[in-house]
Amino acid sequence: MVHNLKDNVFVYRGPEEVSGALAKFLVETINESISTEGICTVALSGGSTPKTLFRVLAGKYRGSVDWSSVGFFWVDERCVPPDDPESNYGMTMENLLGRIVIHPSCIHRIIGENDPDREAVRYSGEIRKFVHSRDGLPCFDIILLGVGEDGHTASIFPGSEELFLDKRICVSATHPVTGQRRITITGKVINNGSCVVILAAGRGKSAIIGEVLGAKRAGTGYPVGRVSPEKGILLWYLDSEAASGIDRAADDLSPVV
Numbered sequence: 596m597v598h599n600l601k602d603n604v605f606v607y608r609g610p611e612e613v614s615g616a617l618a619k620f621l622v623e624t625i626n627e628s629i630s631t632e633g634i635c636t637v638a639l640s641g642g643s644t645p646k647t648l649f650r651v652l653a654g655k656y657r658g659s660v661d662w663s664s665v666g667f668f669w670v671d672e673r674c675v676p677p678d679d680p681e682s683n684y685g686m687t688m689e690n691l692l693g694r695i696v697i698h699p700s701c702i703h704r705i706i707g708e709n710d711p712d713r714e715a716v717r718y719s720g721e722i723r724k725f726v727h728s729r730d731g732l733p734c735f736d737i738i739l740l741g742v743g744e745d746g747h748t749a750s751i752f753p754g755s756e757e758l759f760l761d762k763r764i765c766v767s768a769t770h771p772v773t774g775q776r777r778i779t780i781t782g783k784v785i786n787n788g789s790c791v792v793i794l795a796a797g798r799g800k801s802a803i804i805g806e807v808l809g810a811k812r813a814g815t816g817y818p819v820g821r822v823s824p825e826k827g828i829l830l831w832y833l834d835s836e837a838a839s840g841i842d843r844a845a846d847d848l849s850p851v852v
């Protein structure tokens with residue numbers, strides 16, 4: 596059963612179903628942007644959840660998009676070389692970009708092996724150069740976010756909520772548990788996106804999502820709870836396990852045909 600909560604929260608049975616539905620939506624959105632603007636700029640998250648989504652895009656939808664009209668960027672990156680198993684770029688190459696026909700100039704990698712602070716400045720410049728601006732900030736056509744069990748999104752972790760007020764485009768960050776250095780776009784850039792999608796699957800995300808989307812809206816203090824596009828749309832694509840903590844009234848769950 597697929598549910599569409601009133602505020603654009605779409606719930607599907609499992610990871611395959613939610614990835615299939617999101618892939619279809621993204622292809623439609625990308626093609627709409629290409630037809631009207633000639634290009635679509637997409638900022639991707641890493642981690643493990645997007646792998647299924649990326650495989651569907653590279654498989655079923657491999658021929659459905661002129662991928663060389665898409666500018667691919669990253670929401671964040673671990674400060675490791677591209678061949679490191681931790682690399683978001685490496686994961687994306689393996690599951691998507693290495694499987695489609697795309698010109699290398701369309702792929703804007705965060706250079707994880709660079710000095711983090713200098714790379715944050717460099718990548719900010721690359722985003723400025725290739726992504727159109729709105730209200731003085733880069734405006735990505737699509738931003739794909741994940742959510743951590745601690746409520747982080749991108750590499751904005753709890754305790755770093757000031758990064759939703761930071762005027763910079765990218766900053767360096769540090770994972771609070773592992774100490775891993777990261778590069779991340781800031782909250783203002785996230786909230787300047789035209790179409791911001793949060794993808795989550797699995798029971799491990801249910802508690803945090805239940806706090807953010809539940810009737811009490813208790814999770815608005817978490818970084819992921821602060822994602823609120825000012826002029827764009829926010830969509831949640833969840834599987835039933837990730838959504839299982841949402842204590843919304845039954846009348847919020849309207850079956851989607």
Ligand code: 6PG
Nearest residue numbers: 640641642643644741742743749
């Ligand atoms: C990263 C991501 C991060 C991710 C969440 C969820 O670099 O890890 O950008 O924000 O989206 O941590 O990760 P999983 O999909 O692995 O649960």
